Amino acid sequence: MTKFGLALAATLSATAPAQAEDGYDLWLRHAPLPTAQRLAVDPYAGCVAAAQRATQVTIAIAAREIESAIDAMTDKAAPRDCTASAAAAAPSHGVMIGTRDDPAIAALGLPLAKAGDEGFVIRSIERDGRKLIVVAANRPVGVLYGAFALLRELQTGTAIDALDVTEQPKVDLRLLNHWDNLDRTVERGYSGQSIWDWWKLPDVNDPRYTDYARANASIGINGAVLNNVNAKPDSMTAPWIAKAAAVADVLRPYGIKVYLSARWSTPVELKQTTTADPLDPAVAAWWKAKADEIYAAIPDFGGFLVKANSEGQPGPQDYKRTHAEGANMLAAAVKPHGGIVMWRAFVYSEADPDDRAKQAYADFKPLDGKFADNVIVQVKNGAIDFQPREPFHPMFGTMPKTPLMMEFQITKEYLGFATHLAYLAPMYEEVLDADTFAKGKGSTVAEVIDGSLEGHKLNGMAGVANIGSDRNWSGSIFDQANWYAFGRLAWDHQLSSDAIAREWAKQTFTPDPAFVQPVTAMMMGSRETVVDYMTPMGLAHLMATGHHYGPGPWVSDLARPEWNPVYYHRADKDGIGFDRTASGSNAVAQYMPQVARGFASRRSVDDKDLLWFHHVGWDEKMKSGRTLWAELLHRYDRGVAGVGDMQARWATLKPFVDAPRFEEVTRFLAIQQREAIWWRDASIAYFASVSGRALPTGVQPPAHDLEYYKAIEHSYAPGHH
Ligand code: BDP
Numbered sequence: 001m002t003k004f005g006l007a008l009a010a011t012l013s014a015t016a017p018a019q020a021e022d023g024y025d026l027w028l029r030h031a032p033l034p035t036a037q038r039l040a041v042d043p044y045a046g047c048v049a050a051a052q053r054a055t056q057v058t059i060a061i062a063a064r065e066i067e068s069a070i071d072a073m074t075d076k077a078a079p080r081d082c083t084a085s086a087a088a089a090a091p092s093h094g095v096m097i098g099t100r101d102d103p104a105i106a107a108l109g110l111p112l113a114k115a116g117d118e119g120f121v122i123r124s125i126e127r128d129g130r131k132l133i134v135v136a137a138n139r140p141v142g143v144l145y146g147a148f149a150l151l152r153e154l155q156t157g158t159a160i161d162a163l164d165v166t167e168q169p170k171v172d173l174r175l176l177n178h179w180d181n182l183d184r185t186v187e188r189g190y191s192g193q194s195i196w197d198w199w200k201l202p203d204v205n206d207p208r209y210t211d212y213a214r215a216n217a218s219i220g221i222n223g224a225v226l227n228n229v230n231a232k233p234d235s236m237t238a239p240w241i242a243k244a245a246a247v248a249d250v251l252r253p254y255g256i257k258v259y260l261s262a263r264w265s266t267p268v269e270l271k272q273t274t275t276a277d278p279l280d281p282a283v284a285a286w287w288k289a290k291a292d293e294i295y296a297a298i299p300d301f302g303g304f305l306v307k308a309n310s311e312g313q314p315g316p317q318d319y320k321r322t323h324a325e326g327a328n329m330l331a332a333a334v335k336p337h338g339g340i341v342m343w344r345a346f347v348y349s350e351a352d353p354d355d356r357a358k359q360a361y362a363d364f365k366p367l368d369g370k371f372a373d374n375v376i377v378q379v380k381n382g383a384i385d386f387q388p389r390e391p392f393h394p395m396f397g398t399m400p401k402t403p404l405m406m407e408f409q410i411t412k413e414y415l416g417f418a419t420h421l422a423y424l425a426p427m428y429e430e431v432l433d434a435d436t437f438a439k440g441k442g443s444t445v446a447e448v449i450d451g452s453l454e455g456h457k458l459n460g461m462a463g464v465a466n467i468g469s470d471r472n473w474s475g476s477i478f479d480q481a482n483w484y485a486f487g488r489l490a491w492d493h494q495l496s497s498d499a500i501a502r503e504w505a506k507q508t509f510t511p512d513p514a515f516v517q518p519v520t521a522m523m524m525g526s527r528e529t530v531v532d533y534m535t536p537m538g539l540a541h542l543m544a545t546g547h548h549y550g551p552g553p554w555v556s557d558l559a560r561p562e563w564n565p566v567y568y569h570r571a572d573k574d575g576i577g578f579d580r581t582a583s584g585s586n587a588v589a590q591y592m593p594q595v596a597r598g599f600a601s602r603r604s605v606d607d608k609d610l611l612w613f614h615h616v617g618w619d620e621k622m623k624s625g626r627t628l629w630a631e632l633l634h635r636y637d638r639g640v641a642g643v644g645d646m647q648a649r650w651a652t653l654k655p656f657v658d659a660p661r662f663e664e665v666t667r668f669l670a671i672q673q674r675e676a677i678w679w680r681d682a683s684i685a686y687f688a689s690v691s692g693r694a695l696p697t698g699v700q701p702p703a704h705d706l707e708y709y710k711a712i713e714h715s716y717a718p719g720h721h
Contacts, residue, residue, distance in 0.1 A: 011059070021658045023472030023495070025278065026215050026480055027493025027507040030072040034511065040160045042074045044133055049485070050097045051104060054691075057253045058140035060096065062147035065214070066095055066135075068152045068595025094148075097135040097143050105136045111166055118222070119257070120146030122153070125162050128205070133163060141222075141255035148218040156506045167492070170450045173340075173405060173460025174490035175259070176216070177305065178467070182235065187228050187717050188411050190418040191468030191475030196226060202246035209247060212467070213254035216710045223257045225462075229307040229344065231263040236290055245297040259293075259302035259342070261626035264326065265314040273311050278329035291333040304330055304337035310347040320343035322349075323363060324370040329717050331372040340458065342405065344397060345379045346561055348562065355578075355585035356562040357383040361394050365590075369401035376403045376458045381431045381585070384412050384568075386464075387540040388531045391426070391599065394590035395446045397436025397453075405460035406432075406449045410482045412466065413529050413550055413670065417718065418475025419671045421646060422530045423523035425485035425497030432493045437592040446493040462492040476668055477661050480508065481523065500523055501601065515656040522649045525642060531608075533639025533676040536632060538612035541568040547717035550675065551682040554710055569611070571690045575618055576628070577611030581618035588613060618691045629693045636680040637699070643669065659691035 045554060048063040070076075093473075098105040100112050110121045120137040135146040154165060177185035180194035197206050216224070226244055227235050234240055236391060267273040267286040276283055294301050297622060306677070308315025308326055316326030327343040334341065348359040360383065371377065377399070382390025386409040408428055415422045432446040443453055453458030463486040466474045474480045485500045499525045505516050535542055544552035544564045545643040556566040570578050580587035581600045581697070588596040598604045599613045610616060618629040626634060647669045654662055681702035688695065689706050 005021070006257055012189075020660050022660060023477050023480065024211075026473065026486055027504055027645075028069075028151075028215060028218055028505065029178045029602070030069040031510070032075045032153065032406060032470045033073045037154075037157065037160075041070060041154055044070065044095055044160065048095045048097055051102050052098050052140075056099075056140050058144050058255065059252055059715050060145040061214075062135070062140075062364075065144075065147050065611045066097070067149065070095075070154075073154060076239045077677060090570035093131040097131045097147065099140060099143060100136065100138055105134070108134060108136065110136050112136060114166050116168035118142050118145060118220075119166070120149065122146055122150050122163050122165040124163040129196075131158070131161075137242060141217075143218055144255060145220055152218075152503060155511065156503050157372050157511050162203070169220055170446075170493055171459050171490050172222060173450075173458070173462070174221050175342075175460060175462040175485065176221055176410075176467070177225045177229065177261075177407070177462050177466040178465045179228045179230075180226065181413075182232055184469075186468055187230060188409075188413040188464070189466075189468050190411060190718050191466060191473060191479070192470040195467055195469055196243075196247065198240075198243055198391055199258055201243035203690070204245060205250055208469075209250040213251045215473075215483075216256055216487065216633075217254040219484055221487045221490035222255050223259055223302050224251065224465075225261055225305045225342075227261045228629075229261045229305060230311075230313060231261040231266075231307070233263050233266040235260055236262065236266050236294075237270065238293070241294055241297050244294075248298045248301070252441060257300055257302035258298055262304040262306050262317075262330065263314070264306065264308045264316065272332070275319065276314065276316075278316045278321050278326045279319075279601045283333065284329050284652055287330055287333040291324065291337060291339065295334075295337040295339075301334075301337070301339060303334050303341055303374075305342045305344070306330065307346065308342045309349070309660050310344065322367055322370070324367040324375075327375045327377075328370075328372040335372070335374050340374045340376060341372075342376055342378045342460075342462070344407070345377050345393075345404075345609040346385075350560045350562075355587050356567075357578075357580065358585060358587045358590060361398070361590045363607065364395060364402075365398065367402070368399045371402055376405050378405045378460075379426075379721065380407045380610065384540055385575065385715065388415055388422075388527070388535050389430075389538070389608060391538075391612055392431050392434040392436070392445050394587070396434075396448045396590055397438035397443060397595075398590065400438065400454050400591070402446055402456040403451060405458075405462060406445075408461070408463045408486060410463040410486050412479065412482075414543055415484060415527070415534075415718065416675065417549060417670045417673065418479050419673065420528045420530060421476070421523075421665070421669060421672060423497070423501060424482045424527060425476065425484070425489065425500050426524060427527050428485065428489050429497045432489065434593070436548065436679050437594040441594070443499055450493065461486075461493075462697055463487075463490070476685050477508070477665060478523070478526075480504075486540070509661075512656060515653055517648055519653060523647050526646065529642030529646070529676075532635045532642060533679045536610045536635035536639070537607055537628075539569055540612065541565055544712075544714065547714060547719050549714055549717045550712065551679050551686075553686045554706070555684055570615060571687055573690065573692050575616050575620075576632075576687065576691070578613070579614040579615040580613045584615065618693055628686075629691060630696055631697065632687070633684065633699050636684060640673075640676045640680050643673045677703070678709075678712075682712075685693055 003054045050063050052059045120142045123134050137143045145306045184193040268276050273282050307313050309317040331341045345360045348356045379393050379395050383393050434445045436443050447453040484504045488500045501520045504521045542553040544550045553565045556564045558564050561567050588600045616628050619627045622631045683705040685702040
């Protein structure tokens with residue numbers, strides 16, 4: 001228990017907004033409340049009564065979180081004495097926490113049936129003349145989630161006497177996927193090294209693991225896949241299992257399970273089988289024994305995540321077996337232990353000449369209903385690859401017999417890394433709210449992935465983490481908001497991205513409306529701004545090769561056709577865009593008919609998706625009345641102007657933000673401004689050369705000629721490979 005105490009003490013130092021901050025405390029700063037609210041909260045800070053505290057480590061953590069946070073929020077110099085005798089003599093108000101097994105909680109008759117396994121009830125009540133805030137749950141982890149929810153309510157200004165919240169998560173598997181390598185590099189990581197200090201594990205547990213756990217618990221994340229989907233066989237060996245087990249021990253009291261990515265060919269590469277054919281009994285026996293070994297070390301191990309037959313990774317198709325045959329073999333190995341397999345649908349093949357956007361559906365649709373009941377298929381939000389904008393993946397809504405979980409990317413591989421400000425919740429929301437028409441109008445992607453549409457027990461949402469060893473965890477302060485928003489949406493996909501931005505801003509900076517209002521507006525527009533200057537109107541995958549930083553729409557010489565941006569934009573002298581209607585690849589036919597019709601018709605398709613589905617003449621008129629060429633130019637300019645607006649707005653917020661964080665954001669916005677212009681100019685120079693179109697008067701010509709932009713190289717950009 002002491003080890004938790006130490007870590008908490010290190011993190012929860014109260015800091016006034018004007019004091020220098022480095023971002024380490026994330027949204028858990030628990031800054032002093034405004035005076036009026038502080039007066040209301042203060043009497044409640046007497047003591048946390050929790051009979052279960054001594055026996056339940058998770059409840060003890062929840063209690064300490066509340067106590068130290070309230071101390072910090074009410075500016076108390078020293079933590080309160082919360083021994084039993086002090087509790088008896090405590091002031092008239094207090095906080096009471098516990099599960100329904102605690103008779104004191106049970107006696108309150110709270111609506112715990114509505115809280116489920118992980119949810120909670122928070123309520124302000126009066127008992128025996130004492131005012132109490134109660135945080136109650138069915139299980140200890142619910143108490144911890146409730147404790148963090150209470151602190152969020154206090155930090156965001158909810159009146160204390162009005163507290164009445166009953167919640168449970170809409171999705172069961174709320175996971176981060178770390179693309180972390182065993183040498184501590186991070187695939188697509190822009191915030192330093194992996195936080196897993198593998199080399200020193202299992203002997204040394206970095207205190208950061210505890211802070212990581214509490215940050216995740218505070219937003220309801222309950223699982224972490226520790227290693228890269230491009231996995232190494234070593235992760236399955238005894239020394240590495242021991243390392244994962246040490247991390248699992250730290251995360252467990254916070255309700256977080258550990259999972260591992262498994263490389264398909266592991267037993268062959270470890271020279272323990274001669275084949276990785278999933279139907280070979282020796283292979284199945286090897287994985288069963290391996291699962292037993294892992295569960296002996298990590299009794300609550302969550303299961304495996306698998307990237308198979310994708311981008312050169314081995315898989316069951318190497319043995320002429322299907323994804324289902326592969327997944328089911330692994331699923332049988334973890335089944336006796338209650339484990340699951342998350343099988344990724346991110347597959348495309350160099351041998352398949354068909355539109356890349358169609359390949360996952362083509363592989364998986366025939367397998368609908370063929371997966372074991374502890375397999376869930378993990379599908380990226382769109383059919384290509386984490387682009388600034390993609391229409392929702394056609395597998396959502398068309399695989400009724402298979403549980404599907406969402407895979408979002410939190411790390412900004414295709415959105416300017418950590419130095420471009422892009423708040424991603426509107427992107428997540430756009431996909432979650434999209435209508436699949438699976439069971440008629442109103443069958444949203446959210447209802448597919450929460451299991452409610454088809455009654456699937458397994459359901460979930462994964463986010464590719466943006467967490468690293470940088471002091472501020474995510475590479476930039478505003479990237480912390482993407483981690484936060486992912487967790488909040490996984491907990492409740494009905495939350496609006498606007499509301500999430502507000503609560504994040506209040507906790508991360510200040511609840512002052514004069515700050516919250518403009519910063520929220522700035523965040524809400526930021527992703528669309530990136531879309532405008534990088535890939536407007538449904539364009540996609542125009543990034544430079546390898547690292548994906550900066551523009552490379554001209555690239556056409558890579559080995560595989562679908563690695564080249566020209567494959568995606570198909571620009572020529574007549575027009576631009578990928579025809580995915582019946583006259584082209586007919587990818588639209590993979591959607592339900594109502595959706596397909598909407599995308600296929602030039603009249604109904606939204607301009608934001610136009611060039612994803614249609615090849616359009618440069619001179620054709622858009623809804624705005626402009627030609628396509630003029631409309632594209634308009635959007636590139638709008639993107640650049642959008643960054644300028646963010647800079648101007650941020651400058652006005654200086655009085656509200658401590659100097660280091662203010663300065664960092666200012667500098668990053670300057671980078672973004674310069675690079676938005678780079679994106680605009682390079683794209684315009686290239687498309688003008690292909691289309692032969694001149695720039696209309698009033699449009700600023702690119703600063704340089706096309707050759708200049710083509711010659712720009714960033715060989716050492718993070719993630720170059
Ligand atoms: C792509 C990344 C690549 C990942 C791959 C994946 O560029 O590094 O390995 O996704 O999701 O976007 O497996």
